[in-house]
Amino acid sequence: MMSAIDSAFRQARAEGRAALIPYITAGFPDLAALPGLVAALAEGGADLIEIGIPFSDPLADGPVLQKAASAALARGIRIRDILQSVKGVSGQTVPLLFLTYINPILRYGFQDFCRDSQVAGIQGLIIPDLPWREGQSLRHMAHAQKLAVIPLVAPTSTDAHLMEIRRARGFVYGVSVTGVTGARTRVDHGVSLLAARVKSQVNLPVAIGFGIATPDQARQVGQVADGVIVGSALVDAIAAQPDKAEAVAFRFVRNMKEALTNIATKA
Amino acid sequence: MSTTEVPNRQGRFGPFGGQYVPETLIPALDELELAYRAARKDPHFRRELHELLHEYVGRPTPLRLAPRMSEALKVEVFLKREDLNHTGAHKINNTLGQVLLAQKMGKTRIIAETGAGQHGVATATAAALFGLKAEIYMGLEDVGRQSLNVYRMKLLGARVHAVESGTRTLKDATNEAIRDWVTNVRDTFYVIGSVVGPHPYPMMVRDFQSVIGIEARRQMLKVAGALPSHIVACVGGGSNSMGIFYPFRRDPVRFIGVEAAGEGLHTGRHAASIQAAEPGILHGSLSYLLQDDDGQVHPAHSISAGLDYPGVGPEHAYYHHTGRAQYRSITDQEALSAFHQLAEWEGIIPALESAHAIAWVIKAREELGAQNARVLINLSGRGDKDVDQVFALETKSGHRATSHPGEGSDA
Numbered sequence: 001m002m003s004a005i006d007s008a009f010r011q012a013r014a015e016g017r018a019a020l021i022p023y024i025t026a027g028f029p030d031l032a033a034l035p036g037l038v039a040a041l042a043e044g045g046a047d048l049i050e051i052g053i054p055f056s057d058p059l060a061d062g063p064v065l066q067k068a069a070s071a072a073l074a075r076g077i078r079i080r081d082i083l084q085s086v087k088g089v090s091g092q093t094v095p096l097l098f099l100t101y102i103n104p105i106l107r108y109g110f111q112d113f114c115r116d117s118q119v120a121g122i123q124g125l126i127i128p129d130l131p132w133r134e135g136q137s138l139r140h141m142a143h144a145q146k147l148a149v150i151p152l153v154a155p156t157s158t159d160a161h162l163m164e165i166r167r168a169r170g171f172v173y174g175v176s177v178t179g180v181t182g183a184r185t186r187v188d189h190g191v192s193l194l195a196a197r198v199k200s201q202v203n204l205p206v207a208i209g210f211g212i213a214t215p216d217q218a219r220q221v222g223q224v225a226d227g228v229i230v231g232s233a234l235v236d237a238i239a240a241q242p243d244k245a246e247a248v249a250f251r252f253v254r255n256m257k258e259a260l261t262n263i264a265t266k267a
Numbered sequence: 268m269s270t271t272e273v274p275n276r277q278g279r280f281g282p283f284g285g286q287y288v289p290e291t292l293i294p295a296l297d298e299l300e301l302a303y304r305a306a307r308k309d310p311h312f313r314r315e316l317h318e319l320l321h322e323y324v325g326r327p328t329p330l331r332l333a334p335r336m337s338e339a340l341k342v343e344v345f346l347k348r349e350d351l352n353h354t355g356a357h358k359i360n361n362t363l364g365q366v367l368l369a370q371k372m373g374k375t376r377i378i379a380e381t382g383a384g385q386h387g388v389a390t391a392t393a394a395a396l397f398g399l400k401a402e403i404y405m406g407l408e409d410v411g412r413q414s415l416n417v418y419r420m421k422l423l424g425a426r427v428h429a430v431e432s433g434t435r436t437l438k439d440a441t442n443e444a445i446r447d448w449v450t451n452v453r454d455t456f457y458v459i460g461s462v463v464g465p466h467p468y469p470m471m472v473r474d475f476q477s478v479i480g481i482e483a484r485r486q487m488l489k490v491a492g493a494l495p496s497h498i499v500a501c502v503g504g505g506s507n508s509m510g511i512f513y514p515f516r517r518d519p520v521r522f523i524g525v526e527a528a529g530e531g532l533h534t535g536r537h538a539a540s541i542q543a544a545e546p547g548i549l550h551g552s553l554s555y556l557l558q559d560d561d562g563q564v565h566p567a568h569s570i571s572a573g574l575d576y577p578g579v580g581p582e583h584a585y586y587h588h589t590g591r592a593q594y595r596s597i598t599d600q601e602a603l604s605a606f607h608q609l610a611e612w613e614g615i616i617p618a619l620e621s622a623h624a625i626a627w628v629i630k631a632r633e634e635l636g637a638q639n640a641r642v643l644i645n646l647s648g649r650g651d652k653d654v655d656q657v658f659a660l661e662t663k664s665g666h667r668a669t670s671h672p673g674e675g676s677d678a
């Protein structure tokens with residue numbers, strides 16, 4: 001059976017372009033903004049959307065996403081409220097994924113979290129501090145709820161790791177650099193090698209994230225990968241004009257989408 | 268070796284431990300584990316480390332009866348003198364081991380986190396000894412509170428990065444050190460300061476610190492003619508305590524780990540993660556963690572910066588879980604009075620961390636006396652680093668912490 005994630009990648013491919021996957025932090029600038037932001041991103045051309053659940057100790061994140069999470073936590077954001085808010089929008093939009101760290105999920109309860117995420121209309125989970133080898137029991141419970149747990153691949157990952165993730169669902173999240181999230185001035189030259197390695201071993205779409213900030217970078221990455229993930233640059237743009245968050249998000253995504261679509265027509 | 272040795276191949280101590288880190292670091296952890304397992308069997312590596320501990324650190328450290336304390340409490344008390352190590356605490360046992368391993372692995376860059384600065388100083392010292400460059404992450408709060416240790420690290424040639432994120436203390440410094448490691452993983456060795464972090468760190472740090480217990484076991488048999496009935500040590504991340512406990516694990520010896528109760532367990536301002544006993548994952552392993560209902564990490568509090576950490580090593584969680592060790596807690600006030608008391612009784616000014624272990628023995632003296640106990644305390648460090656802080660505290664409050672056993676005790 002084809003999942004909503006599979007269909008989103010399939011459709012992008014049918015249009016001859018990479019899928020665009022923006023990231024936003026739930027509760028930033030505030031939780032009330034979430035439904036409007038999701039709608040604006042989808043309207044601007046997002047194919048899937050990652051929603052970050054803030055964590056106090058986000059060790060895979062750079063300064064921009066750290067600050068967004070701290071700000072959301074300082075306002076007292078709760079996981080239950082995020083689930084509630086997501087539930088209100090998930091029916092009318094593109095597939096949604098949660099990105100969070102393992103401790104909030106552990107504390108909520110693996111089974112309860114998977115069930116409540118599913119009920120809220122979430123399609124998959126990305127957990128940067130849950131490497132594949134530690135993920136078995138969560139994957140088991142997530143799969144029972146038709147949730148994908150997205151495997152990550154880093155430039156340092158071994159072929160043995162690529163073999164293991166052949167059994168994964170959804171897509172492969174390729175981490176473009178050794179490092180944390182945050183805008184970078186250029187695309188690491190290792191990205192095409194990383195994407196090619198994954199494609200040669202794993203029969204899933206590969207989306208590349210970490211550091212992609214501009215339409216031009218998105219275009220470069222879109223030439224070698226099935227998806228382009230953009231987080232810090234978008235959140236930074238929202239942070240600069242929090243009162244115009246929706247308009248900023250819409251414009252940001254539309255520019256990225258145009259860059260991805262243009263290579264398609266050129267190619 | 269018995270079949271119940273922990274950790275297992277997956278780095279698990281029962282349900283605890285593991286490797287909860289970004290995928291980027293997994294190959295580095297595998298490389299480290301391989302290198303470490305080879306080194307610990309390599310006679311050359313062992314000899315080199317032994318020589319350093321002997322000739323550079325000054326090991327073995329003494330173990331001796333504390334005569335006046337024993338008399339006052341009517342309990343036989345022995346002290347293992349880790350305070351007499353070079354740099355003033357047990358931390359150097361571990362940093363020399365790890366930096367020697369880093370050098371063997373061809374890593375050119377050393378990073379570490381530090382809270383009060385003790386582990387930072389010990390890492391900077393070991394790096395200087397090997398001519399390596401150390402970069403130390405320290406929370407901005409701690410940089411302010413512990414400016415002398417910042418200067419010490421600089422004297423030793425290290426670079427100190429003040430961390431401004433989160434609560435600006437040890438946990439945030441650790442996050443930042445991990446972020447650095449993720450970024451520079453190919454040439455960098457991360458020297459973790461306690462029995463925490465992803466596998467193989469809790470095992471490796473325990474092994475390097477086990478020199479304390481190996482010596483102490485031999486010394487007790489020689490000095491007292493018998494093993495201790497109780498071993499008492501303070502628990503921050505848990506390295507000095509695990510280091511002294513581990514070699515006695517198959518002996519009929521009771522282990523008491525003393526956590527920091529800060530302003531009192533009921534106030535929520537404490538660092539007693541085992542007392543709170545909430546399972547959680549921070550900095551790469553599953554253990555007990557101070558946190559709220561959503562799994563957001565709760566800041567710890569203790570008068571002693573070395574115990575001011577919201578987590579604890581996974582092997583301690585396992586010892587608590589199986590009942591192999593008992594965990595108790597001591598407040599800031601109780602630790603302060605023990606700080607004075609040991610100075611007066613024995614002419615030894617203990618680190619505030621170690622004063623927690625002393626304070627528990629004072630508090631439990633009746634129970635210990637009734638059992639005819641023979642107590643071994645791990646004096647993990649010396650109090651020179653804390654003298655300014657205690658002086659300032661007492662000047663401000665206008666009186667010194669009282670030190671007479673019995674007073675202010677709510678045992």
Ligand SMILES: Cc1ncc(COP(=O)(O)O)c(C=O)c1O
Pocket residue numbers: 356357358382383385386460461462501502503504505506507508572573574618620621647648649
């Ligand atoms: C003297 C001393 N004792 C104890 C500790 C606590 O650490 P651990 O529990 O790892 O021994 C520290 C940490 O800085 C310390 O400096």
